[in-house]
Amino acid sequence: MHDVLICGGAGYIGSHMAQYLSEQGHRVTVFDNLSTGHRGAVAWGELVEGDLLDAAALQRLFAGRRFDAVMHFAARSLVGESVRDPYAYYTNNVTGTVNLLQAMRSHDVERIVFSSTAAIFGEPCSALIDEDHPKQPINPYGASKLMAERILADAAAAYGLRSVCLRYFNAAGALPQHGIGEAHVCETHLIPNVLRSALGQGGRLKVFGSDYETPDGTCVRDYVHVQDLAQAHALAMDYMDVQPGAHAFNLGNGQGFSVLDVIKTAEAVSGLRVPYDAAERRAGDPARLVASSARARRVLKWQPVWTELAPIIESAWRWHNAPAAWGKV
Numbered sequence: 001m002h003d004v005l006i007c008g009g010a011g012y013i014g015s016h017m018a019q020y021l022s023e024q025g026h027r028v029t030v031f032d033n034l035s036t037g038h039r040g041a042v043a044w045g046e047l048v049e050g051d052l053l054d055a056a057a058l059q060r061l062f063a064g065r066r067f068d069a070v071m072h073f074a075a076r077s078l079v080g081e082s083v084r085d086p087y088a089y090y091t092n093n094v095t096g097t098v099n100l101l102q103a104m105r106s107h108d109v110e111r112i113v114f115s116s117t118a119a120i121f122g123e124p125c126s127a128l129i130d131e132d133h134p135k136q137p138i139n140p141y142g143a144s145k146l147m148a149e150r151i152l153a154d155a156a157a158a159y160g161l162r163s164v165c166l167r168y169f170n171a172a173g174a175l176p177q178h179g180i181g182e183a184h185v186c187e188t189h190l191i192p193n194v195l196r197s198a199l200g201q202g203g204r205l206k207v208f209g210s211d212y213e214t215p216d217g218t219c220v221r222d223y224v225h226v227q228d229l230a231q232a233h234a235l236a237m238d239y240m241d242v243q244p245g246a247h248a249f250n251l252g253n254g255q256g257f258s259v260l261d262v263i264k265t266a267e268a269v270s271g272l273r274v275p276y277d278a279a280e281r282r283a284g285d286p287a288r289l290v291a292s293s294a295r296a297r298r299v300l301k302w303q304p305v306w307t308e309l310a311p312i313i314e315s316a317w318r319w320h321n322a323p324a325a326w327g328k329v
Ligand code: UDP
Pocket: 079, 170, 188, 189, 190, 191, 193, 205, 206, 207, 208, 209, 219, 220, 221, 259, 282, 285
């Protein structure tokens, strides 16, 4: 049993993490400023409201309880927004992370699993992106996450901090049986937008770009279920028990699906039509992002359960059709 602090545990991936760890018998504390997360999504463990930019609040948090490990999901994570407002991204994602690491250091907490992203790689130069792929982010979001990765590597060398960076490709899906799913107040992600359009809630879907160099001209992404991401974090925590140093793994399904593939699959799953229009490309979007997760499978023994797109979308569909009361935003 570990005592785990989940920063950003009221958010989409963090809430699935809290559910997963609780089911495994760990004790969870959530630290979240509720800027994009939901109080109602914290159904496992105690919620401490606070902000990573508030160093005094962090000191109080760590002084009050002994944590064995930290999982850090509290970040801004929208590519387009990061292009428009880079200061917000560097402040939250870099300064916030340094504050957290300093609080951990002053209370001798030496293990952290860090939410990173495929956006650190920039434009892919190979069909599958593995951990050795060049890291040249093309937007401030990716750059802010890459800076945090670098800080973790420096902290391993200087202070002996143990860390695992997990670079998610496209987190997707939900756990409707546990009342959690993707519920952003201002939704920009593809699958929720597709489902909302099918339900007649979000207007017609905009397909951003139809002239990419991909088989059907729309962007290709690698969709990985949030529960599988949670599994990888739990394995990363165990890995740090035996491995010092800073480590990083790419997490995806290894299969690319275009925006039009997602629309077709959502139509098949829901039995509804998804009304859509072609729109301009969105700033900062690479044409194709597909992971090689061979290292996570080999080293962490990660075994994704949700390997097909249809069940991933189906879980999201069941959540969107009957979200918990707090998700109706
Ligand atoms: N996308 C789209 N319409 C939408 C939302 C997203 O065409 O309403 C496209 C977006 O341009 C990208 C892909 O879907 O090519 C996945 O975008 P999302 O925001 O879900 O994730 P990202 O890849 O940016 O992390």
